[in-house]
Amino acid sequence: MDSRGDSFTNSKVIFIIGSTGTGKSRLSIDLATRFPAEIINSDKIQVYKGLxxxxxxxxxxxxxxxxxxxxxxxxxxxxxxxxxxCINALSAIERIVKSGRVPIIAGGSNSFLEALVEDPLYKFKSRFSCFFIWTDVSLPVLFSYVSKRVDQMVETGLVEEVREIFVAEADYSKGIRQAIGAPEMDQYLRAEAKMDKTSKEIMLASAIEEIKANTCKLVRRQLAKIHRLKNELKWPIARIDATVVFEKCGKEADNAWNEYVLQPCMEKLSEFLNVNANEEENEHSVA
Structure with a gap:
């Protein structure tokens, strides 16, 4: 990086990390409606158009x-x-900081975050002051939640979306086709035109179960990487336990979110940003 970075020394950047399904997007948006902030996605699949x-x-x-x-x-x-x-995130960070706002980097691709923060090429640690929030949910509760979420995704068009991009002999190691949900549907989409209704239902159910299993495997991999960032690389990560939120539903879940996740995060960030949380909530709104 060139000397332009010197003007950003001690500029503040917020990171929201966690396994898939733990509320990272919700938290980043909730915080950005209370503090003057913009969000940078760090999910390596959500960067792509479509699906x-x-x-x-x-x-x-x-x-x-x-x-x-x-x-x-x-x-x-x-x-x-x-x-x-890293190149695109740094460019966005600089634009956001220059506008007087705080960058919130949110997503589950911890390899992207490690490259951004640790690679000496970008001099990130010397340029920016960072705050790391980890939204965590106990595994049994999270596995149940992501399984239900897959069912909801099927109901809202998962199969149709994957069918639209399906091509025979597709490379599922590149681009958006890496997304969990695409490769698991491959055999079903190849065979659906040749099967009767019962066979199709059985094969589709098997593909959906595979999506659920692979999502749970992703959760474990992401969690292992977060522990590595915290324990081996000594990132000062503030863990927020959101389990109670996912054990409830409706109004009770929203109340638990505000009490156990949002309010503690606002208090921590108010101290980090040197602002009064109540004033920020009352005075700042997103245009």
Whole structure:
């Protein structure tokens, strides 16, 4: 990196990390509607255009007017590497800081975050002051939640989305086709036109169960990487236990979110940003 970075010394950056399904997007948006902030996506699959259901991208209404960067911007057939992420994320960080706002980097691709923070090429640690929030949920509760979420994704169009991009002999190691939900549907989509209704239902159910199993495997891999960042690389990560939220539903879940996740995070970030949490909540709104 060149000397431009010197002007950003001690500029503040917030990271929200966690396994898939733990509320990272919700928390980043909630915080960005209370503090003057913009969000940078660090999920290596959500950077691609398309498969909004499969990749669980936040909708326009869910964004609540908060600007998002690196979300659904990259050609779905291209390769987006950790280096690509670092270059684009740094550019977005600089633009956000210059606008007087705080960058919130949120997503589950911890390899991208490690490259950004640790690679000496980017001099990130000497340029920025960082705060790391880890939204954590106990594994039994999280596994149950992500399983139900897959069922909801199927109901809202997962199969149809994957069918739209399906091509025989597709490379599932590149681009958006890496997304969990795409490779698992391959055999079903190849065979569906040749099967009777019962056979199709059986094969589809098997593909859905595989999606659920692979999602749980992803959760474990992400969790292992977070522990490595915290224990081996000594990142000062603040863990927020959101388990109680996922054990409830409806109004009770929303109340638990505010009490056990949002309010503690606001208090921690108010101290980090040197602002009064109540004043920020009352005075700042997203245009």
């Amino acid at each position: 909004n259901v499969v990749t669980n991208k936040v909708s326009e209404s869910e964004k609540k007017g908060v600007p998002h960067h690196l979300l659904g911007e990259v050609d779905p057939d291209s390769e987006f590497t950790a280096r690509d992420f």
